[in-house]
Amino acid sequence: MRTQQLLYIAAGVVVFIMLLLVGWGLTHKSGDGGGNGRSAAGFVGAVERAQAATVMITVSGSGANEAPLQMGSGFVVSSDGLIVTAAHVTGGLPVFNAVFADGSVARAELVAADAAADVAIYRATPGKPLTFLSFADSNQVKAGQAVVLMGAPYGLVGTATSGIVSAVNRQIGAPVNEEDPFAAGALSGPVKSFIQTDAALTAGGSGGPLLNGAGQVIGMASARESRGEPGAGLAFAIPSNVVKAVVDRARQAPPAGQAPGPTPQP
Template sequence: MTSAIPALSRRLRPLVAAICLGAVSVVMAEPAFARGPEGIADVAEKVIDAVVNISTSQTVEAKGGPLGGDNKSTMPKLPPGSPFEEFFDDFKNRHGGGDKGPDMAPHKTVSLGSGFIIDTAGIVVTNNHVIDGADEINVIMNDGSKFKADLVGVDKKTDLAVLKFAPSKPLTAVKFGDSDKLRLGEWVVAIGNPFSLGGTVTAGIVSAKNRDFASGPYDNYIQTDAAINRGNSGGPLFNLDGEVIGVNTLIISPTGGSIGIGFAVPSKTVAGVVDQLRQFGELRRGWLGVRIQQVTDEIAESLNIKPARGALIAGVDDKGPAKPAGIEPGDVVVKFDGKDIKEPKDLSRIVADTAVGKQVDVVVIRKGEEQTKQVTLGRLDDGDKPVQVANKTPEPAEKPVTQKTLGLDLAGLSKDLRSRYKVKDSVKGVIITNVDENTDAADKRLSPGEVIVEVAQEAVSNAADVKKRVDQFKKDGKKSILLLVANSDGELRFVALSLQ
C-alpha cells in the first residue's frame, strides 16, 4: 500500500498546483475538445441507419487433409506400433477421412464487411474485396432486417463495388461530400456494421491526404486515426456535416486491429466510380495513349523547366489519341483539361476521370516553351495484362567500342550487335555495350543492350554524334544532359546524366 502513495502523490501534483492557482487555471487546464467536438453524436444519430452490414457466402473446395492441404503432408508419418498411431487413426476417422483422407465435399465460407446506402431505391456502396468471389450477398440493416442483394458492378482498381437490393420499407440514404475540401486535422467519423449487431462509431482526425502505396494506379487515400477495425471495410467516413468523404478500405497494423493508421478512398474518386458502375455496370476510363515518367530535378534542368513539375512523356502509342494531337516524347504535360499536373500520378488520375470522347486542352512544355494541344480522349482497356519479364542481356563476346563517354561504351547498331542483344529492327540509335560501375550512368540503371535514341532531344545515329553533343554541353557549362533511351523492344525512357 505504501509504495503506491508516492506515485499517487506525483499524479496529484498538477491538479493541486492548478487548484492553488485559482478557478481560472483549472478551466484553462482542460482541453476544449478533449473528447472531440459535440457534433459527433448528432452525425452518428443522423446517418447510422444508412450504414449496413454486408454478409457474403462462398462455396470453396476442400483442399485435402484435416488441417487443410494434402492429407499426406499434413498428417505426421508414424512408425507402426507407435503409441500415437491409434490417436491419429481415430482423428482421421472422426473427420471422415479414414485411409483416404477427409471428406472432399465442397463447403461454404462466410465473411462480413460494411457498406452504406446512397439511394433509397436500395443502392449500396462497399469494397470490392468484401464481396469478391461471393456466391450470395446479403445486406443487413441497422435494425437487423436482412435483404438479398445483387451485384451492380465492381472496380478492382479502386476496390469499390455497388450493390442493389429491393427494400420493403423506407430507407435512410447518405450523400457524398467534397473530399478535396478536407483539411489536415479536421474531425471525421468512421461508422461500420461489422458483425450485423448494429453500427459502431469511432472518431478521429484527418492525419494525411493523397497517400499512395503503389497498390493501384489511382491510389489517393485519406489517412485517419479514427479506429477502423476488422469488418469495417466498405464503411463510410463522414465529415461533421454528415456527408460521406471516404470509404474505409485499408489499415496498417501488425495485430489486425486499429493502431490509429487507417485509409479511405476519397469521395471524389468514389462518386465518379459509383456513377459509372450504376450507368454502365463497368468503368469507362479516359485514355491518352502515352507512357509517362517523373520529372526529376536533373531532367527539369536539362529541359529548362523551373521548378521541376509535370509528367514527362516517355513514349506515345501509335494508335492512341495523343499521336494525332501532336504530343511527342520529351514533352512535359503541366496542365490537362484546365487542371495543374504536378507529378505523373496527377495525370493518370485526371485522364482516367475524364469522360471518354471529350476534347480537352493539354498544355505541354517543349524545348522550354509552352504549347497547347487538343486531344480527343479514347477509352482505356482496363483489363489486367500480364507483366512481361525482361530477358537477361547476354554477355557480349567482344566489345566493338567506337567511342567512350559518360562512363558508357558506345557503338553503332550493326547486325551483329542487334542479333547479340535482340534489338528490334525498328529501334534506331547508338547501342551501349558496357557501363562503368562507378558512374552516374550505372546509378541510373543504364545497361548494355540499351539504345540511345536522342541526346538533348536530337536524334543520334552513331557514337560520334553522342560524344559531340556531350562535349558541347560540357563546354557550355551545363550540369546534365538528357538522353532518350530504348530497350531492345523499343520501349522508351528519359535519363538525365550528370556532366560534372
C-alpha cells in the same frame, strides 16, 4: 473637460471592439477546420443517420445449420437501395445479404464493380425507401478535421469510431525502394491517393463510410496498417470523389440483361 469626455468615448469604443472580437472567436471556436462548421456535438445527428444507412455484409453459411459469414461493411447511397462497399470485401460476389442496424435484412445484387478503384455497387430491394448518405467533395478534406468512421466491425452494425484526418493525398503504391515503409504492408492496391485517419478500423469495418461533421461521406474505408500492434494502427479511406464517380457510372448504366438503347440521331 472635453479631453476627458474624448478619453471616455475612446475607451468605450475599444471595449466594444474587444467584445466583438471575443464574440467572433466563440462562434468560430466550434468549427472542425474542414469547412463544415460543425462541432463534435454535431456528430450525434450525423451518427444517428449513418447508423440507419450502414449495413453489414454477410453471405449464407455452406451448411444448412451454419451461421451467416460476415464479410465487411457497406453503406446506402440512394433511397431506392444502392449500396456501396469495397470491391475487395465481396470479391465480385453476385449476391449478399445486407443487415441493417435495426436487424432487418435485404438481399443485394451486384450492379457494377471497379476493381482498380476498389469500389463495388450493389442494389438491395427492401420494399421501402431507405435512409441514405450523400457525398462531400473529398478535394476539400483537410488534415486535422474531425471525422467519424462507420461500419460493422465484429458484426456490430452501426458502430462509430472517431478521430481526425491524419493526412490527405497519402501516396501508397508499389515500393520505390527497399526503405519504403509500406513495402511489406497490406497497402499495395491500385488506389494511389488515400485519406489517412486515426479513426479505428477493425475486422469487418472495410467498406464503411468516413464522415465529416455534417454527416456526409468523404471517403470509404479500404485498408489499415497496424504492424501487429494491438489497439494501434492507421486507417486509409478511398476519397469520396473516386467512389462517387463509380456510383454515377453505375446509375447511368442499363440494368443487367438489358441492352443499351439506340443512339440518338443528330
